[in-house]
Amino acid sequence: MTQTPLLRLSGIVKQYPGCLANDHVDLTIAPNQIHALLGENGAGKSTLVKIIYGVIRPDAGETVWQGRRVVIQSPAHARRLGIGMVFQHFSLFEALTVADNIALGLNDAKDRVGLRQRIIDVSASYGLPVDPDRTVHDLSVGERQRIEIVRCLLQNPKLLIMDEPTSVLTPQEAETLFATLRRLAAEGCSILYISHKLDEVRALCEAATIMRLGRVVAQLTPRDKTARELASIMISAELKPAAERRPPPAAAAPRLVLNRLNLRATNPFGTSLQAITLSVAGGEIVGIAGIAGNGQGELMDALSGETLAGKPETILLDAVPAGHLGPKERRRLGGCFVPEERNGHGAVTTMSLAENAFLSGHLRGALARLGLIDRRRTQDYTARIIQRFDVRTTGPQATAKSLSGGNLQKFLVGREVMLDPAVLVISQPTWGVDAGAALAIHEAIVALAAAGAAVVIISQDLDEIFLLSDRIAVIAAGRLSEPVPVADATLERIGLLMGGVSPEPAHV
Amino acid sequence: MFSLQPRSAASPLWSWASPLLALALTALISGAIFAFMGRPPVLTVTTFLISPLLATGGLEALAVKAAPLIMMGVGLSLAYRANVWNIGTEGQFILGAIAAGTTALLLPDAPGTVLFPLLIVMGVVGGAGYALIVAWLRTRFNANEILTSLMLAYIAQYLLVFLVTGPLRDPDGFGFPQTALFADAASGPRLIEGSNLHLGIVLAPLVALVAWIVLGRTTLGFQLRVLGQAPRAAKFAGFSEDRLVWTAMAISGGLAGLAGMFEVTGTQGQLSTNISPGYGFTAIIVGFLGRLSPAGVVPAGLLLALTYLGGDAAQINLGLSNAITGIFQGILLFCLLGSDVLILHKLTWRRRAKVAAT
Numbered sequence: 001m002t003q004t005p006l007l008r009l010s011g012i013v014k015q016y017p018g019c020l021a022n023d024h025v026d027l028t029i030a031p032n033q034i035h036a037l038l039g040e041n042g043a044g045k046s047t048l049v050k051i052i053y054g055v056i057r058p059d060a061g062e063t064v065w066q067g068r069r070v071v072i073q074s075p076a077h078a079r080r081l082g083i084g085m086v087f088q089h090f091s092l093f094e095a096l097t098v099a100d101n102i103a104l105g106l107n108d109a110k111d112r113v114g115l116r117q118r119i120i121d122v123s124a125s126y127g128l129p130v131d132p133d134r135t136v137h138d139l140s141v142g143e144r145q146r147i148e149i150v151r152c153l154l155q156n157p158k159l160l161i162m163d164e165p166t167s168v169l170t171p172q173e174a175e176t177l178f179a180t181l182r183r184l185a186a187e188g189c190s191i192l193y194i195s196h197k198l199d200e201v202r203a204l205c206e207a208a209t210i211m212r213l214g215r216v217v218a219q220l221t222p223r224d225k226t227a228r229e230l231a232s233i234m235i236s237a238e239l240k241p242a243a244e245r246r247p248p249p250a251a252a253a254p255r256l257v258l259n260r261l262n263l264r265a266t267n268p269f270g271t272s273l274q275a276i277t278l279s280v281a282g283g284e285i286v287g288i289a290g291i292a293g294n295g296q297g298e299l300m301d302a303l304s305g306e307t308l309a310g311k312p313e314t315i316l317l318d319a320v321p322a323g324h325l326g327p328k329e330r331r332r333l334g335g336c337f338v339p340e341e342r343n344g345h346g347a348v349t350t351m352s353l354a355e356n357a358f359l360s361g362h363l364r365g366a367l368a369r370l371g372l373i374d375r376r377r378t379q380d381y382t383a384r385i386i387q388r389f390d391v392r393t394t395g396p397q398a399t400a401k402s403l404s405g406g407n408l409q410k411f412l413v414g415r416e417v418m419l420d421p422a423v424l425v426i427s428q429p430t431w432g433v434d435a436g437a438a439l440a441i442h443e444a445i446v447a448l449a450a451a452g453a454a455v456v457i458i459s460q461d462l463d464e465i466f467l468l469s470d471r472i473a474v475i476a477a478g479r480l481s482e483p484v485p486v487a488d489a490t491l492e493r494i495g496l497l498m499g500g501v502s503p504e505p506a507h508v
Numbered sequence: 509m510f511s512l513q514p515r516s517a518a519s520p521l522w523s524w525a526s527p528l529l530a531l532a533l534t535a536l537i538s539g540a541i542f543a544f545m546g547r548p549p550v551l552t553v554t555t556f557l558i559s560p561l562l563a564t565g566g567l568e569a570l571a572v573k574a575a576p577l578i579m580m581g582v583g584l585s586l587a588y589r590a591n592v593w594n595i596g597t598e599g600q601f602i603l604g605a606i607a608a609g610t611t612a613l614l615l616p617d618a619p620g621t622v623l624f625p626l627l628i629v630m631g632v633v634g635g636a637g638y639a640l641i642v643a644w645l646r647t648r649f650n651a652n653e654i655l656t657s658l659m660l661a662y663i664a665q666y667l668l669v670f671l672v673t674g675p676l677r678d679p680d681g682f683g684f685p686q687t688a689l690f691a692d693a694a695s696g697p698r699l700i701e702g703s704n705l706h707l708g709i710v711l712a713p714l715v716a717l718v719a720w721i722v723l724g725r726t727t728l729g730f731q732l733r734v735l736g737q738a739p740r741a742a743k744f745a746g747f748s749e750d751r752l753v754w755t756a757m758a759i760s761g762g763l764a765g766l767a768g769m770f771e772v773t774g775t776q777g778q779l780s781t782n783i784s785p786g787y788g789f790t791a792i793i794v795g796f797l798g799r800l801s802p803a804g805v806v807p808a809g810l811l812l813a814l815t816y817l818g819g820d821a822a823q824i825n826l827g828l829s830n831a832i833t834g835i836f837q838g839i840l841l842f843c844l845l846g847s848d849v850l851i852l853h854k855l856t857w858r859r860r861a862k863v864a865a866t
Contacts, residue, residue: 306743327746337744344738351737358730359745368727375725399517 084152287469334422406437581794583763596657598788599664604765607634620693635765706774
């Protein structure tokens with residue numbers, strides 16, 4: 001192809017204190033192309049995208065847009081050039097209508113004239129059904145994403161940047177999105193598609209730029225490679241084969257039982273839990289899939305004891321009624337928990353690793369005596385976590401925030417695993433974690449189950465759920481589906497449940 | 509032009525250098541104010557900050573003023589670490605004084621070995637009890653403790669005025685708003701016979717030492733720090749926020765009450781409308797200047813005690829109003845809050861043209 005590229009970046013350098021985020025990065029996007037930007041967390045993708053969208057300026061390097069050298073000053077400037085971006089986290093006002101939200105994002109007052117009709121036109125012509133008069137509060141995540149896309153399309157962009165768009169979608173919604181993106185590309189809008197989902201990239205993208213540690217390590221056609229090959233280019237170490245599939249555990253006594261657990265949401269945007277029933281045996285891993293915001297957070301809090309479920313019998317830990325017990329008492333009974341949010345929930349970022357180890361380990365690890373912190377035991381325990389889980393850090397006195405996300409997560413999972421739990425509940429075990437750390441965490445979970453603990457994984461990552469679980473249940477709108485053995489679970493069936501559709505209607 | 513660049517981590521150097529910078533700036537600014545008033549700036553500042561230490565009995569007076577400030581500053585540093593913003597120590601100080609003072613008046617003939625320990629208990633109970641109203645309002649009604657504790661401080665001041673002009677007024681006091689003098693047994697042991705050095709002066713640094721151990725080495729101190737830095741993590745670990753709020757208010761209120769008890773029994777010997785020259789509010793500055801660390805509170809308490817003596821010295825020697833104590837304290841707090849920006853930010857000089865990134 002001798003076409004002028006739509007966008008050509010060359011030699012982009014961006015230095016942050018203590019980290020070279022982009023090291024002479026080159027990127028070329030052709031017109032009509034769906035171009036993937038692949039890389040682990042911390043590879044420099046976000047920095048590069050922020051440079052393209054004018055959020056930050058590079059220290060060095062050249063940007064050529066449609067054959068002309070430009071310096072992109074600001075996001076508004078980027079939009080004028082024809083660059084649109086859909087962020088992973090939407091910026092929408094829940095209490096306003098779709099049309100109001102879109103109007104707020106426009107730079108120019110005159111663009112608001114006839115906006116409603118244009119929203120309808122654009123959404124119809126690209127297969128993005130959006131009703132301008134609906135309130136955002138009532139819309140699903142997929143619908144909200146459509147608003148963001150329509151908002152970009154109204155500006156007639158030539159390049160649309162999508163930051164991990166499918167991380168919040170059901171498989172069905174993702175399929176619809178892909179169709180839209182293909183159509184957009186065919187009509188002349190290039191797409192820069194950021195993701196770490198390799199199958200998606202192979203299915204959708206014509207070209208890929210792979211980054212590692214701030215540098216471009218490959219520019220290739222993703223269809224020519226297998227997902228495994230792509231993954232090994234993306235991460236520094238060769239991927240070890242996925243954890244050995246264990247034989248399904250023999251029938252063992254249930255260690256965690258939920259008996260029609262009901263919990264009224266305390267905040268207006270929360271989800272109420274409705275009659276959640278589940279039984280997890282020792283040695284078993286149960287995966288709970290679901291789209292974000294369907295009650296996972298509430299379920300996690302109810303299990304850990306941060307919110308009390310009321311009646312004691314609704315939660316049994318090793319057959320002991322625990323619904324009325326707080327986190328400390330549940331830990332004494334053998335419950336250990338890893339919440340989704342690391343910063344400020346699972347860990348106090350400003351405190352040292354030793355103090356963070358003490359945070360949840362002081363009871364089961366016996367790290368305090370008569371109210372005094374036993375510093376030596378705490379130090380030893382912390383050092384053992386660091387060593388066994390290969391946490392990259394300067395030592396137990398390093399602050400939690402000095403660790404990368406993956407290392408901190410390894411530490412937090414390790415902290416609970418080392419306490420020899422009877423029941424481990426872990427939410428988003430590998431969220432924002434690089435592939436190497438994810439593998440280590442997965443191995444630790446499998447080993448813990450093999451040693452006889454009951455494990456519950458709450459995750460939005462279906463690959464992870466399928467990889468680890470013996471049985472899979474789906475949480476949707478605060479209800480938990482009947483768990484099915486992994487052998488009987490298909491992606492389609494789980495996807496339907498995640499979308500709130502029951503594959504086999506109970507009674508019609 | 510100057511610009512502030514965020515640092516990647518808080519600077520440990522500046523977290524301790526900032527109070528010193530603030531002190532230097534305060535001396536400069538107050539010097540400028542004196543110069544503007546037509547006074548010799550250097551002489552005035554030295555009269556204010558140095559002459560009280562050289563005067564006869566200067567160190568004794570300093571210790572007497574520093575003791576309540578240190579006790580209250582220690583209590584506040586524990587509470588503030590837990591994000592419990594008790595700013596009503598003035599009220600808790602007064603209630604501790606009232607509780608102890610009333611007891612001393614009611615039991616004029618009790619032997620000192622019984623009475624003095626009882627007064628200590630009454631002071632702590634009075635201050636802590638008053639502070640627990642704030643804890644109850646916060647945990648029961650989610651009422652902001654900054655507002656409730658401050659308002660209760662004003663109520664305490666009027667309660668004191670009511671008592672010393674009404675039911676507790678000395679019938680032989682010529683109508684002055686004060687109570688009768690307490691019995692000698694109420695004043696407790698003296699460190700040096702005939703001096704003003706009461707037991708609280710030894711107790712204050714001990715309290716700071718104990719608090720330092722509690723904060724750094726005990727589960728309770730750990731819980732307070734976690735609650736302050738990451739309330740969700742505290743919940744995750746099963747630390748009850750309500751219980752910690754009650755504890756933090758009880759400790760800071762109890763120490764304020766103890767300070768009030770020592771002030772009226774050890775120094776003043778009676779209750780009156782001026783038992784406190786704003787010690788409770790000054791203790792807030794002490795806490796922040798001491799970096800909310802019990803170890804830092806000791807020098808900070810000594811410094812702020814000096815500002816009270818300096819105000820008196822300036823009044824006597826230079827004929828200035830002793831309001832300059834308040835002015836000096838205000839400038840100091842202001843400069844401290846300003847200097848604290850440097851803990852999280854770096855001051856850099858930048859020319860207009862962009863310099864090459866390093």
